Amino acid sequence: MFVNLLVLLIVLAITFFFGRLTYRAVKAQRMWVKILGGLGAGLLTLVFAAVSFFGIKKMMTVYSPSAASAPDLKVDSTPEQIARGEYIANIGCVGCHGVDHALPLAGGWNMAADEGFGFMGQVSTENLTPGGKLAGYTDGEIFRAIRHGVDKDGNLLLFMSMLPYRELSDDDIEAVIAYLRSLPAETSPAPTGDKLNFLGIAIMGSGMFPMPAPAADSIDAPPAGATPEYGKYVATFGECRGCHGPDVTGTPASSVAPAVPNPRPFVGTLTLEEFIQSFRTGIRPNGTAFSPAMPWQFASHMTDDDLAALYAYLTAEP
């Protein structure tokens, strides 16, 4: 935080410097200094002013404590909760929080470096086992981290806060907490957590990565069944919405990530049996495999009932 504040001061100083330069150029005697100097310095002033503005904007949301207080919560950790939490974690969390995308959930995967946005700083997944920082969290603070995307101190989690996991039901978040608490403590040799540099903060502040709407304090899952409503919920903990967009209709390419296709036209050509088979094997009915960019292995752990719900959702009107 302090380094970013320092950089902000420097960027503000540069803005001020170019601002003065613009003023002096415009006041100059010679016409060409007036025009070229005024335009050039004026443009630079605008650029640095914009960078400071977006940086300040995002720093305020990141470093000012969130309004939501952590709920007063003590998870019972029944065997059913632990089993449910394990089911969700193996489908939804292990792909990012697992070491090399597999158990244990010790984190340390620097997504920013791996996915080509390392110039924004470090975005490294957290150790979710009792060997990591969550050991110092109350159940309510872990609940708030997943639901509202803020850490123990109320600072915005820059990456987690953009994922759809905030829409997990209260019961499922509690189940995940029960499971995480039941794990053996692991340590991660790699650094964890996010440390965006000033440029990264300013890019986030420019709105290039839109934040999802704030989550409700209490959420119930829709009734389980092969319905589009429940299928959307499966797509939430199944991570589909994180990559394929909030309505699973695909996402366009951005300057830091390639496009992710709309899977619905393809799924519409499949029977339910073919759909389940494709997700169990990673092979489409025509014999072609999903590319490694499509992590079907995690969805392959889903029950037939959950895959049927997902199919109902993906074949209904988005």
Ligand code: HEC
């Ligand atoms: C697409 C990658 C991705 C997935 C999937 C993901 N996370 Fe995270 N998570 C991150 C990153 C990156 C961080 C590090 C902090 C940040 O950038 O937000 C993080 C941080 C966290 C934290 C730490 C909060 C803190 O206070 O520091 C918790 C708790 C967490 N995740 C829980 C989960 C759970 C539970 C799941 C599955 C339901 C999950 N995450 C799925 C990427 C992911």
Ligand code: HEC
């Ligand atoms: C980490 C990001 C990511 C996640 C998570 C993810 N997908 Fe994908 N998916 C992709 C990408 C990228 C492709 C395109 C791969 C390719 O070009 O072959 C793809 C392809 C597909 C396809 C094939 C589309 C076609 O036209 O052949 C289907 C179906 C699909 N995804 C469904 C899902 C479902 C359902 C989920 C959740 C269980 C999911 N995906 C989760 C990134 C993801």
